Amino acid sequence: MEFSLKPEIAELQTELAEVKQAVADALAYGEKLGASAMECALTRSRGISVETRLGEVETVEFNKDGALGITLYKGQQKGSASTTDLSAQAIRASVEKALEIARYTSPDPFAGLAPAELMARDVPELDLCHPGDQSADYALAQALQCERHALALDERIVNSDGASYSSHVGYRVYGNSHGFLDGYLQSRHAMSCSLIGKQGEAMQRDYAYTVARATADLESPEHVAEQAAHETLARLGARKINTAKVPVIFRADVANSLFGHFVGAISGGNLYRKSSFLLDKLGEVVLPDWLTIKETPHLSGALASSPFDHEGIATSDRVIVDKGVLQSYLLTSYAARKMQMTPTGHAGGIHTWQVSQSEQSLADLCRTMGTGLLVTELMGQGVNLVNGDYSRGAAGFWVENGEIQYPVEEITIAGNLQDMLRTIIAIGNDTDMRHGVRTGSVLLESMHVAGN
Numbered sequence: 001m002e003f004s005l006k007p008e009i010a011e012l013q014t015e016l017a018e019v020k021q022a023v024a025d026a027l028a029y030g031e032k033l034g035a036s037a038m039e040c041a042l043t044r045s046r047g048i049s050v051e052t053r054l055g056e057v058e059t060v061e062f063n064k065d066g067a068l069g070i071t072l073y074k075g076q077q078k079g080s081a082s083t084t085d086l087s088a089q090a091i092r093a094s095v096e097k098a099l100e101i102a103r104y105t106s107p108d109p110f111a112g113l114a115p116a117e118l119m120a121r122d123v124p125e126l127d128l129c130h131p132g133d134q135s136a137d138y139a140l141a142q143a144l145q146c147e148r149h150a151l152a153l154d155e156r157i158v159n160s161d162g163a164s165y166s167s168h169v170g171y172r173v174y175g176n177s178h179g180f181l182d183g184y185l186q187s188r189h190a191m192s193c194s195l196i197g198k199q200g201e202a203m204q205r206d207y208a209y210t211v212a213r214a215t216a217d218l219e220s221p222e223h224v225a226e227q228a229a230h231e232t233l234a235r236l237g238a239r240k241i242n243t244a245k246v247p248v249i250f251r252a253d254v255a256n257s258l259f260g261h262f263v264g265a266i267s268g269g270n271l272y273r274k275s276s277f278l279l280d281k282l283g284e285v286v287l288p289d290w291l292t293i294k295e296t297p298h299l300s301g302a303l304a305s306s307p308f309d310h311e312g313i314a315t316s317d318r319v320i321v322d323k324g325v326l327q328s329y330l331l332t333s334y335a336a337r338k339m340q341m342t343p344t345g346h347a348g349g350i351h352t353w354q355v356s357q358s359e360q361s362l363a364d365l366c367r368t369m370g371t372g373l374l375v376t377e378l379m380g381q382g383v384n385l386v387n388g389d390y391s392r393g394a395a396g397f398w399v400e401n402g403e404i405q406y407p408v409e410e411i412t413i414a415g416n417l418q419d420m421l422r423t424i425i426a427i428g429n430d431t432d433m434r435h436g437v438r439t440g441s442v443l444l445e446s447m448h449v450a451g452n
Contacts, residue, residue, distance in 0.1 A: 045170030129185035130214035268335020297351030367402035
């Protein structure tokens with residue numbers, strides 16, 4: 001299999017080299033026109049996405065996209081343009097357009113490139129590209145096999161919202177007038193299945209999915225089907241519960257959203273706008289004293305790994321939270337200048353967070369909780385990062401005496417993120433590897449649950 005992929009890797013590497021040359025030409029032309037600074041970025045991917053429903057083909061879509069983004073500075077004035085055409089003529093026209101726009105923009109004292117000394121000079125190979133079979137026959141076979149298996153598992157599975165399979169490969173290139181110019185290949189493959197179950201007159205819907213850099217690391221179509229069926233059938237017979245204040249477990253597949261809000265709260269854009277509940281919390285306790293979060297951007301083959309950020313800044317291992325104490329904000333160069341701090345290499349997002357856990361399974365967490373709510377689905381956007389207020393629709397399972405009793409629905413959970421983060425009791429060892437934040441299920445001391 002590996003040998004058969006070599007021609008595609010070679011083709012991608014050739015494309016990558018051509019794009020790097022196009023970026024170099026654009027930067028040289030911008031310098032010739034008198035730009036005081038300039039940067040160019042391109043992320044390009046090609047692949048296939050298919051969808052099936054009830055054993056029939058719904059859609060087959062081949063795509064190849066990605067535009068060269070050009071940002072040019074005249075002093076503190078900034079202009080941007082983009083082009084999907086990488087011919088010399090089109091690139092020159094885009095550089096000229098960016099320069100023209102820059103002439104008419106207001107100066108911004110915080111605009112500019114990231115510091116030259118922070119550029120990634122040694123770009124590690126992170127094993128991020130594993131091309132897969134992108135033929136329509138293979139993609140449809142995966143989706144159809146998954147959905148047909150799911151529909152045959154249980155007579156209570158009465159309908160399907162479909163199955164999907166996608167496979168994409170591509171590359172990212174970034175260069176600027178500091179002399180930095182580099183890029184890397186990457187791939188992403190995914191499969192999902194969504195089912196509808198019925199018991200009496202009541203119906204429920206749920207899904208399962210798998211995603212990875214390499215097709216060999218995807219779960220099998222049968223496993224995805226069985227997981228989707230299990231999740232759907234488990235929700236049958238769901239009921240509302242009485243309003244109460246109880247302990248809550250965020251299951252691993254939704255727990256990453258809790259830390260996603262934490263990411264937003266320590267990101268420079270929200271901090272310099274003074275719209276974060278964690279403003280001025282650097283060096284202070286924001287999580288329990290047993291909890292540590294480490295960022296590992298060079299983890300081989302990980303979905304969120306990257307050798308440099310979207311500004312060319314070298315990524316490196318970083319402790320975000322050490323034993324509950326916030327050690328680092330997440331700053332682009334613009335935010336860093338606004339805050340008179342140093343950029344942290346987070347333009348474009350985080351790079352594989354590892355959240356410490358307490359070696360307990362989800363079943364162990366339920367026993368520790370005793371009586372409370374296990375959340376498996378969140379709905380709505382009721383999160384205020386300014387003051388930390390949190391209120392979202394939820395569904396999941398009611399737990400008593402450490403055991404799941406029955407599914408619940410049509411409830412709302414509410415609290416304040418600052419309190420929720422500080423009162424995490426334990427994190428399970430059921431780490432979900434499909435996200436940039438790798439965390440297990442999270443047990444919180446208590447939240448308000450609104451039901452009947």
